Amino acid sequence: MAEQVARVSTPYEEETLPPSPTLEAAEDVAADIGQLSVWRLMWRRFLRNRLAVAGSILLILLYILVIFADFFAPYDHLKVNEDYVLRAPQRLRFFDEEGNFHLRPFVYGTTTELDTHDLVWVHKDDPSQIYPIRFFVHGKPYKLLGLFETDIHLYGVDEPGTIFLLGTDRLGRDVFSRILFGGRVSLSVGLIGVTLTIIFGSILGTVSGYFGGIVDTVMQRIIELLMSFPDIALWAALAAALPHDMSTVTRFFFISIILSFIGWTGLARQVRAKVLAYREMDYTNAARAAGASHTRIILVHMLPNALSHIIVVATLAIPGMILAETALSFLGLGIQPPMVSWGTLLQDAQTVSVVVKNPWLMIPGAFVIVAVLCFNFVGDGFRDAADPFAI
Structure with missing residues (x-):
């Protein structure tokens, strides 16, 4: 006589497993990517490359600097200044020699001495002369983008002070x-x-x-x-x-x-x-x-x-x-x-x-x-x- 064995249902058979959220997210991403053009896909891959993005930002900054060089440059790049030949870069400062803090950055003036060994003039910082850096100052007139007449420069100092952030060359021209x-x-x-x-x-x-x-x-x-x-x-x-x-x-x-x-x-x-x-x-x-x-x-x-x-x-x-x-x-x-x-x-x-x-x-x-x-x-x-x- 065949024995009838009652089949006992288990909770695992009665319940259906919920869909995996990871799988659903992957399917959504795949569907989204499938609707993108080749150029959009290339752009997404490019943005994942941090070095490429950083390089792009630096290049944009470089091109902005050179395109608007008349505005960012404090002096004319052809201006010869015989009093400051081969002047070392002037350092931006917030503290003077006495340790006092200045809200506005400044540079020291320049004193010139004769180096008797090499027979050349040597330029040194003069702490007794302090020239605060001013922004959007008036200077040599120029045409912005070759169209607009203006004489506004990003920064500068009052005369007779100078600001050579990267020094000068053998003719006293501003290197920056x-x-x-x-x-x-x-x-x-x-x-x-x-x-x-x-x-x-x-x-x-x-x-x-x-x-x-x-x-x-x-x-x-x-x-x-x-x-x-x-x-x-x-x-x-x-x-x-x-x-x-x-x-x-x-x-x-x-x-x-x-x-x-x-x-x-x-x-x-x-x-x-x-x-x-x-x-x-x-x-x-x-x-x-x-x-x-x-x-x-x-x-x-x-x-x-x-x-x-x-x-x-x-x-x-x-x-x-x-x-x-x-x-x-x-x-x-x-x-x-x-x-x-x-x-x-x-x-x-x-x-x-x-x-x-x-x-x-x-x-x-x-x-x-x-x-x-x-x-x-x-x-x-x-x-x-x-x-x-x-x-």
């Missing part, structure tokens, strides 16, 4: 003011050079990869020929070929063209490799079968797909442009006086004796290092953000 105006050239050369590099590299690389055959062969041999030249020697030769009576603005644009003339080859080869893969894709074959022209296929299907890679390469190429301009100007083959760049400022620090006695003349090199590192951080951030396999 010259760094700000020099940054206009050094930072804009990178942008202009990279813009030309993008135009040359993306177009020629796309054409080479798309058409192939004899067109690809000729372009690749030209690229290999250009890449075989030593960079510094070729830059120096092309820069030296420019007429010496050329205006500073014209010379600036020619230097930018020279830098981009060399820099486009690497981008062209990378874009060519991308296009070689894109032209075999189904959407390219479908566009070709539908009767689309070569121009439409290149502009609509090839370049947009390679755009993220082009942006990454361009961002990483800007530091090379800045360093190249600095090297040319340092060697006297780039920007010429009275125009100023960070490279021309470093010409004053070419000898060891000058660096030892006047180390503040090396400060423009610190700005070059900061700008290059920031661009590298931003470029790495874009590269990681554009990676389709990034998590």
Whole structure:
């Protein structure tokens, strides 16, 4: 006789487990991400890179400083002051020699003594002269952004006091003011050079990869020929070929063209490799079968797909442009006086004796290092953000 065993239900079988909040959150995030465009996804990945974000903030600050250099600089970058030649940086103070606290920051005046050993004039702080720093002071008139007439500067001191936060050079010119105006050239050369590099590299690389055959062969041999030249020697030769009576603005644009003339080859080869893969894709074959022209296929299907890679390469190429301009100007083959760049400022620090006695003349090199590192951080951030396999 079959025994009927009563089935006892357990609480575990009667109750259904609640959905996991972690799983629901993951599904919501996945649904949210699925509705975002490629550019929004890249932006989210970029913001997760703290070094890239910090580099972007520093670059924005640098460009604000150089764009509004007339406002932030206390003096004209070409103003010669023979009374303060090679004056060491003046320190901002809140306490005087007697230990008294001042609400407004101030700098000491300057006394000049003759160094009988080296037979040079030495400038020292004079505690008996106190000059409070004032903000939004009147100074040399200028045109803000080349449009608005004004004479307001961010800070300054009453005459006969001076404020040289980063010291002066061998002609008594304010180093801080010259760094700000020099940054206009050094930072804009990178942008202009990279813009030309993008135009040359993306177009020629796309054409080479798309058409192939004899067109690809000729372009690749030209690229290999250009890449075989030593960079510094070729830059120096092309820069030296420019007429010496050329205006500073014209010379600036020619230097930018020279830098981009060399820099486009690497981008062209990378874009060519991308296009070689894109032209075999189904959407390219479908566009070709539908009767689309070569121009439409290149502009609509090839370049947009390679755009993220082009942006990454361009961002990483800007530091090379800045360093190249600095090297040319340092060697006297780039920007010429009275125009100023960070490279021309470093010409004053070419000898060891000058660096030892006047180390503040090396400060423009610190700005070059900061700008290059920031661009590298931003470029790495874009590269990681554009990676389709990034998590």
